[in-house]
Amino acid sequence: MGILALTLAAWTGMPAYGQSADQAKEYNDCLLLAKRAPDQAVESAVAWEKQGGGDAARHCKALGLINMGQVEDGALELERIAQTMPQEKAKIAAQLFGQAAQAWIRAEKPQLALHDQNEGLKLQPKDVDLLIDRATTYGNAGMYFESLEDLNTAADLDKGRPEIYAFRAAAYRHLENRALAMDNVDQALKLDPNFALALLERGKLKQQEGDIAGARQDWLKVVRLAPNTPVADEAQHGIEQIDLKAN
Template sequence: MRAPLRHAMLGVFAAAMLTALAGGAFLLHAPASPEAAEAAPPPAGPAATEEALPLPPEPPRLADGPDYEACLAQLRQDPEGAAQRAMQWEERGGGDGARHCLALALLALGEPDRAAGRLERLAAGASGSNAARASIYAQASQAWMMAGDPGHAYGAATLALTLMPDDPALLVDRALAAGAQGRYAEALEDLNRAVSLDRGRAEAWVFRAAALRHLDRTDAAMQDIETALRLVPQNPEALLERGILRQLKGDAAGARGDWQRAIALAPDSAAADLARQNLALNEAGPRRR
C-alpha cells in the first residue's frame, strides 16, 4: 500500500534536515545576542555568503581580547590552523574563548558530533550572559542537526529556551528538530509561539505550514504559506511547500509551477533538490495509477 501523498511529497522539514547534513545549518538562522551582532564583522559580499563554511555568521562573544578575535577570524579560511591555535591557547589558560573557538573549528572540519558535545558543555559552564549561553546552546542544537541527531538537537534547543524563552529563532530551531523526528504537534506549538513573537519571520510561517500539513490541516497551512510569500515573495522553501499543498488540492499545474520556480530561484539548494524529486514523483504518479 502506497504512503499517503502528503507523506510522499518532500517538504521543508526534509529540506532543513538535508541542509543541516550538508553543513548549512548555521546559515539558516543562528540566534545571537545584540552584543554579538554589533561586534561581528559584516560579510565581504555575496560570494562570501555562498562560500561560507558551516559557521554562525555572528558568533556570540564569550571572551574579549586579541587571541579570541584572531582565532575566530581564522576559522573560515583555515579551520585546521584555528583548531591548533585554540588548543595551544587553551593550554595557556585560554578558558571559554579557547574552548569556543576549538568547538567551532571542529564543526568547520566536519566533526559536528564532537563540536556539539563541546558546545553543550561550554554553554553549561560558561560565565557569560544568558543571551550568550543560549546562543552557544543554539549552536550545539544546529551542530547536532548537522550530525543527523535531531533528538539531541531538540534537547540543546530546549536548554537554550530555558535561558531565552522569548527568542523566536530558538523556537524555530526546536521546531525543526521536532519536525525532523515527526513530532509535528510539538513543532506546531513552538511555531505558534514564534509567529506570535515575530510576525515578520517568514521561515516560521513556512515551517508552521509544513507542520499543519502533516497534521492534515491543509487550509490553515495554505494561509500560512501565503503569509510567508507576502513577506518574502521569492522564498524557495515557501514555494516548495505551496507546491505540495497545491498538489494535495488537485492543482498539478500550480504545483509544478511552484516547484519549477523554487528550482530557478535557488538551483543548488535543498529546497530545489526536493522540488526536483517532487516533480519526478508527480510525473510518475499517473503512470503508477
C-alpha cells in the same frame, strides 16, 4: 543559516567578555579560519586557549572541529562552554546550546539536539531562533502539535519571519488542515514573495489539490531561487516525479 553564520551574529561585541580590541580581532580572525581552514583554526585556538583565550578560544575550536567533520566533539565542546557560563551570560549560553543542537542535527542525533534546544530555551524562553529550531526538530519527529506550539510563540514574538509561517504551513499540511496550511503559506509569501520554503510548501498543497501544473511551476521557481540547497533538491524530486507520471 549555518553554525558559523549564527556565531558571527551571536558573538559580536567581544568587549562584553572583558576582551581587548586585539583579542576581539583574534577571535574574529579565528572564526574566519574555522570556515576556510578548520584544522589550522583548531590548532590556533588550542594555542590561544593556553595563552588565556578563554571561552572565545574554546568556541573557535568547537567550530573548527565541526567543520573538520568531528561534529560530535564540536557539539560536546559547545555544550561544555554553555554549561560553565555565569548567569549574566545566559543569552550567549542559550545561543551556544542552539549551535550545539545544530551540530547534533548534522550528526543525525535529533534527541541530543532537542535536549540542547530545551536547555537553551530554559535560559532564554523568548529566543525566536531557538523556538524555530526546536519546532523544526519536533516537526521532523512527527510531533506537529508541539512544533505548532513553538511556532505560535515565535510568531507572537516576531511576526516578520517568513520561515515561521512556512514551517507552520508544513505542520498543518501534515495534520491535513490544508486551509490553515495555505493561509500560512500566503502569510510567508506576503513577507517574501520569493521565499523558497513557502513556495515548496505551496507546491505540495497544489499537488494534493490536483493542480499538478501549478505545483510544477512553484517547484521550478524553488530550484531557480535556491540552487544547491535541500529545499531545491526536494523541489527537483517533485518535478521529476511529475514528469515520470506524465510519461
